[in-house]
Structure formats: structure tokens, C-alpha cells
Amino acid sequence: MIFLNSLLALAGITFVVPLAIHLLFRHRFNVLDWGAMHLLDAIVRVNKRRMRLRNLLLLLLRCAIPILLAICMARPVLTGWQTPAGDDPLSMVMVVDTSYSLAQRFDTSTRRIDLIRDSARRVIEALPRGSDVVVLSSDGSSHRGDHQTAGTFVDRLGIGGGPLDAEELLSRALRESSMSATQRRQVLLLSDHRAADWSQRTIDSLSVLRRRVDAMSPRPLIAWVDPFVSRSRQPPATATGVVNRRISRLQPRESTASIGQTVRWLVEARVEGNDSTSVTIELRVNGMAHEEKSVPLRSGVATTHFDLVLQADGRHVIEARVSSGLRNAAAMVDAFAPDDSMLVDFLVTPPIDVWLISGSPRDGPLGNDTDYLAIALSPHAMAGEIAHDRFHTRTVRAGNLLRESEKGHPDVIVLADVGRIDSRDADYLIDHVETRGGTLVVFAGPSTEGDRYDDRLRGSDDSPLLPLRFDQVIDLGDDWQTIDSEGLTYPPLAVFSESERGSLDAVEVAKYRKMQFRQSEDSSRVVLRLANGEPLIAIGRGKTEGAGAVMQVAITCDDDWSSMPRRPAFVPLMQRLFAHLATGQRLAAPTHSGRPLVLPPGIAEGASVDSNAVTVWTPGGELARTAVDPSTGTIRVDDTRQAGVYRIKSGDQTIGFAAIAVPTVDLSLVAAEVSQVDSIAEKIGAVRFAAIDDYLREDSDRRYGRGIWTYFLVALLAVMILEPVVQQRGARAT
């Protein structure tokens, strides 16, 4: 312990004043001749010991008053056994969580990010002059400088990027800290510490980081500040004066569409809290308002649909937004803005070219195996209105594939009961799937022999291209089987599970070719089964990056083995399956902010685009940096901190859009348990602070020593209160 004003401590010597008074006046009395001595004797005899102790206590208390007062004035600080660092510069590496979860509001005006920024700024302002500051944001941005430039950087930090990757950020922070020449090093993590941020893998990785920390010399102080511990750790809608509206579902009936095709979009919004009986749901296309509806709330849920027709091919971004049903200031503030909207990518394609190859071509109406399929895929072609069809079908003879391809490659090739595949066709088919990403559909039939297919059609890893192996034909006789349409999960088939659309029930199968699993996990490839459980349709994928799909059907595509081609469900079933297979794989699930956006070379369908001329623009209108892979032509955008609609341009022309969604993990606002955060902090040897004030106080104590004069002041007040109390109570106690 040291004294800041050590000279004033000398004033403590004045304790001799009460002591001297006590000693001097010890033998001074007023003398009184007293008669009732027998009464006094009895009292003195009983209280003599207590009186002595009380007098001694009073003497001590009276002596303590000047001593404590002198100590208070001398401003004592606790420094342990070390010399306090004072204003020596230090190296501060600050890891700031800016993930979308920090958009949560405490009240109508304060968001979590505001508190994080404020905390970071206060830490920077409290740093000694000359300190190095490195700020690492969870959105990937960083800054190195002094406390002035770091303050400006922190002020500009906004919400964005992916979820907090604690392992990666702490690793970077330690690297930055180890490069510092300063002896005093600190690593500070400012985060809201949500449960979702701390996966078991992340927690396990901390032990490695701990070893790195322990090996550093001098060892940095690692501090975690959770400014929200003292605030509500509850979901947002429980905050005062706010309500949380969110889009819980945005789903198209079709996974892709062709130009001019009407697609119905189902939108579901949920409201936690209550400010009106309805919400306004807006559908936006490529960042532009399209249609708006006022939807009544039922038990906090509002459901509606929009019919959308897109007239341009390419990649589009469909967005649903929810807002209050109240159009004025009466609307309550939304507690968490990122979940107010939902974005999905949606692909509008030009007509899909389908080659139909029949195993036993015949003339005459519906003579070919593929005739039913041709009608189902391009019904308008029968009336000569080919422009209205989504699929352009063409019948091609087996053995002519290579020659036919001179006019262009198809998107889908259908083999209908093709018994023999020559090697040239086989090579073409393998290239079609694995190199060009095309789709291959194989219908079984009397001539389809599994061994031949497996011998001819083998992928780049020498494994069969067909997901299952065709086996013998099963003739069901009179025991015809129906199709099991319960609980279908494969996206294009899901609509057939709904009762009003479940017309697959009417399909009857008399014969089928049994399809054997090659491995146990092959059962997951079956997307549709017969009622007896036998696989009806299985779907696999080529073995290369960007390979197309392979669909395998256990029945013929004419009505020889089943009634399917003659049932109404055949047209939508084939159209949905073919559209999904031909286009779905080109569009991955929406990219989350903070993750790189990878655009395939054919970003604009049918357009010849030079990848090097493509630019990508952020929702804020800034040009994002892009990188083109020269081998594949894919375009990679790393700067996806901001969620929203990214515009893709070739020169001045917009050729598509891409959705960057808020990471799902950041929409979960459940905070980690304090005990869990403590346990995690302990793993890396960090000290956790419940508030930035606690951290700043601790830091100040560390630098200047811990001011303890207030404790002495409290003691002084206590003594000053105690002294008359002892005097009065002592008198009463006797």
C-alpha cells in the first residue's frame, strides 16, 4: 500500500491528543461528599470491569478518529508487491463483436451494438497516451493505430458480417498482441456472448489458444466484457415498449421458374408482443418494392401469398418484409430489425432443352416410350406454341448423341428403356453429367439391364453413375401397387403430400424393375417409393464439383407398366422434377453475410458474360471486391458483411442479383449462461467483467493501484457514529 499524499498521513500523529486528554484527565475529578454510598458501591462493583472495557474502547475509538482521517486525506492505494504501471503505454488488442445479434434493442432507442461501441470507445479513451490499439471486428475489418484513430474506427463500426468466430478472432488477437513491443499487453473481447457463439468445437479450440497465451512473454491480460449481463438476457420482445415482428417463412411453390411463369410465394410473419391486429407484408424483387398487403394476425401469426411473374431470366432476389399494421407513430419500435425480412435467391431460366432417347422407337401416336413424357414436358408444342413451354423436348436416337450435340448440348437427357449404350454415347453422357453439370434421367423398362448401365456409365471415381443398381423386373400380377405419397420431403415432390394435391394416390403400378442399394446409405437417395416400400425414384449426383444430377425411375415412362402417364399428376410431377434437377443445383442456399459469395460462370442464363467484366455492388451501393477463378470462371465476393440484395453487373448492365442473408445463428438471441461464459473464460485464462465500468475500474487499479481511501472513510464514519453510541449505550447498559 502506498499513499498518494503521504505527508498528510503524518497528521495521524494527532491521535495523541485524545490519548493525552485521557491520561491527563484520568485523575481529575469533581469531589463530592456523598451519603448514599451503599447504593453506589453496589453499582460500581457490578459494572467496574465493563466500565473499564468501555472506557478503553472509547479511548481507542477517539484515537482512531484522527488516524483514519489522516489516512483518508493521504489517499492510500493498494498496489500489492508491484510498482504500479501508471501511465506507461500498453498494447491493446480489442476484439469487437458486430454480428447481427447486436441489433437487438434494449428499449426504443438503444441497441446492443450501441453499448458495445460505447464500451469500446470508453476503453480506448482510458488508454494511456502512446498506447498501440488494434481493433478486430467480427465482420473481418480491422484497424491498427493510436487511440484517436481507433476511436474513429470504432465509431464507424456497424452491424454486419457473420457470426462471432471466437476461435479465429482470438487467434488473430494473440498474433497481433505477440507482435507488440510493449511490455504491457491486453486482449479485450467485447461481445454479447450468445449460446450459439460457443459451439463445443470452439470451446475445445480454446485449450490450444490457452497454450499460446501461456507461452507468450510477457503474458497478455485477456479480459472479456459482457456488458449485457446486468441487462435483460431475455428474448427481445420482452423489452419495454418494443415488439418483435419477423418473417418466419418465405417459400415459392416452384424452386425455379421460366420467364413469364406465375409462381406463388407463401409468406408467414410472426409477431411477439402486440401493437396492432394486423401487419403489413411487403414483397420485394431485387431490392425494389413489388407488392404490399395488410394481413390480419391470428394468434400472433399472419400468413399470405403473392403471385409473382418474372419477365427476365437470371438470378433474382425475392424478399419479404414485415412492418406494423399501424401506419403512424403509434407503431411500436421493432426489437430486432434483422429478422424483419427474409431473402431468397430465385432462378428464372430460359427454356430447358430435353433430349428424349427411346429404347424401342416406334411410329404412331404414343408409340414411343417417351411420347407421354414429351407431352407432359412441352404440352404447348403439340399446338405449335413452343414459346409457352418451359421445356423444349427433342427425340434423339441412341448412338447419335455426339452428332446431335454439334447443335448444342441439352440440359436434360432422358433414357427411356434404353437397353444398349454404346461407348461414345456413354462418354457423352458421363461428360454431360460430370463436366457440363447436365441432368440424366433413366427410366427402366424390359430392356434396361443394370449390369450394362453400371459397366458403361461410371463416374470419374470409377463408381457407377446410377445411384442404385437396376435388378430384375417384378410383375405384381393382380396385386398392383400404389405410390406412397405420405411425408414427401424432396422439394419438388413436397406439394404432392398435401391432401388437395395428392393425386399420386391414383397411380397404379403393375410392374417395376427392382432397384438395389449398393450401400446402406443409398436409401437416403430414394425420393419416392411404392406402397410396398420398394424404391420408385432415386436421385444421385455426379462425382465432380459442379456435376449434374442423375435420376433413376423403376418404371417405364409410358403406360406399359403403370397408369402414371395417364394420371393428371404426371404433368406437374415431371415438370417439377425436371425443372428442379435441371436448375436447382445451380443455385445453392442463400449465402450468409460474412461468407464468400461464389457466382457460377453462367450467372446470366443464355448470356455470354466475361467473368472478368463482372462487378458486384453491395446493398449500400458500394463496389465489392471480386476475384475470378481463372480455371472455372467462378466469381468470388469476400466482402459480404452487409446482408441484403447484391447487384451483379456486366459493364453497365445488371445481369443478376444475389441474396446475402443474415446468418440463421445470429437470429438466435439466447444468451449463454453466465456460468458457461465463466467456464469458457477460465479455459483461456481470461477474466470476465460484467460491465465495462468494472473493467475500467480494475484497469485503473492495476495501473495506479486500488484506491482504498473510501474504505477508510467508511471506517471513519463508522467510528464517529460508534463513539457516541458506545458512550450512550454503555451508560444504559450499566
Added chain:
Amino acid sequence: MSIAEILSPAELERIRGLELLARQVVEGFCTGMHRSPNKGYSVEFKEHRPYVQGDEIRSIDWQVFGKTDRLYVREFEEETNLRSTIVVDASGSMNYVGSRAAGVSKYQYAVRLAACLAYLMIGQQDGVALATFDTKIREFLPHRSRPSHLQAIYAALTQRPPGGETELGDVLAGLARKLQRRGLLILISDCFGDPERLFRALANFRHSRHEVLVIQVLDPDEIDFPFSGRVRFRDLERPGEHQDIDAASLADAYRRRFTLFQRQLNDGCGVHRIDLLQRLTSDPPAAGLAAYLAARRRLR
């Protein structure tokens, strides 16, 4: 020494209008104002009762015999003189003079009370004895009712200043042996000492059918203990002994102890049917005495 030196004219005037009347019947030599338990010949008729063998013939009321033809004996109450013994405490504790007593010590106050009583009783021809004591009887004047006895009493009261310890029990036991005939015992003292021993001695008097009046003389300081600061209390009864205390810190305890002592005194008096009259030296001596005597007369 004359009464005028002890009592003021106003006090003498107040006492002169009073008469001391014993609540109980006591024996006496002279026919006076006090009833005697002995029935005999006097002017105060009491009752008739049937004649029994052995009664004197002269006591038969022949007028009643003439009317009723039965023998009745007339009985009269005999009036007697009061034999009072005034016992004055002359121990050291009676020497205390408080700030509110106008320079009058408890002993001086007791002397005035004793003089008042003696003056009153001799004035009505009652016999008065006087004893002063500390650890033993220092002065004793036997019962006399002559006016000249008053001068002797005054002289005895003022002869020696008070001093020494109090030993009420032994003193009263010795006095009891001297007072064989029943009468009125008036003890004027601060009663400081062991209450048990005091009442054991007074019980002897009550057993001998003495009427006992205890006049407790106290200084107001001894009741409320108004002292503060460090005070050396020097014992008035045991020279050289003292207690050095922080007076304020013990004031409450003293008051509680004093209250307890007074309760013991009151209880003891109640048990033994002894009148207890507390007098403060800050009050005029005659005023309280007058009130007490008036109350006694109402009880008669």
C-alpha cells in the same frame, strides 16, 4: 437553644394548630386525647354488657336494672397520654447537603422535624423521649411531658454534629429494650442501610404493639442523581473511602438501584403496617408534616 432557633415562626404557627392523634389506642399515664385499650372509669361511655360474676357491684347500671329488671354493667373508654419516642439518625450520611436544599443538610432537616414533633406532643401533654444514633445510641432522653423537657430535647438534637456509619438494626434493637411500654416510635432517618435488618428491628416494635412512623429524609440529589463528568464520591460515613466514576454513565443504574431500594422500603413498611413519610430537604419541613397529621386525623 430554643424552638425559635430551630423552627421559623411560620412553621411553629402551622404546627400549633395540629394535634398528633395516634391511629391505634396506646397506653398513657395522663388522661389525654388518646384512647386506651383499657376500659375503666372515665367520662367517655363505651357500652353496656350483661353482668357476670366477679364484676364490681359499683359498675352495675341501676337505672337500666330498674327499667329492664336485668343486671347490666356500664363500660367506659379510658383516655390516656401518648408515649412517643423520636429516634433521629445522626450518622454521616445525614450530613449530605444537596444543591437544591438551600444549604440544609438532611440532619438539620431531621432536627427540624424532630423539634416540630416534640413541640407538638409536649404541647398536648404527651410524653416524649428522644434518641439520636449512628452506630449506637448517642443521646437518649426518657419520656417526659413537662415543657422544660422540650429544651433538653433541643439541646440533645444540636449537641453533636452527625458522623459515623449507620447501624439502624442494632440501634433499634437496643432501643426496644428500653421502651417496654407501648407507644409511638418515630424514626427520622434516610434509612440507608440494609432494609432487612431495619425491618427486623422495627418488627420487634410492632410485635410489642408500638405504632411506628418512619420519616425518610432524602436530598433530591439522592433521588435523581443529577451529576455528570468524572466525580469522586467521598463516603460521608467512612472517611477516606471514595469511588471515582463517570457519573453520567452510572446515573441510570443508580436510579434503578435507588428505585429498587425504595420499593423494598415501601414493601417492608406495608408488610409491617408501618407509616412511611418521605420528606425532601428541598421542601419546608412543616408543610409535609402538617399534611401527614391531617391525614391521620381523618383516619381516626
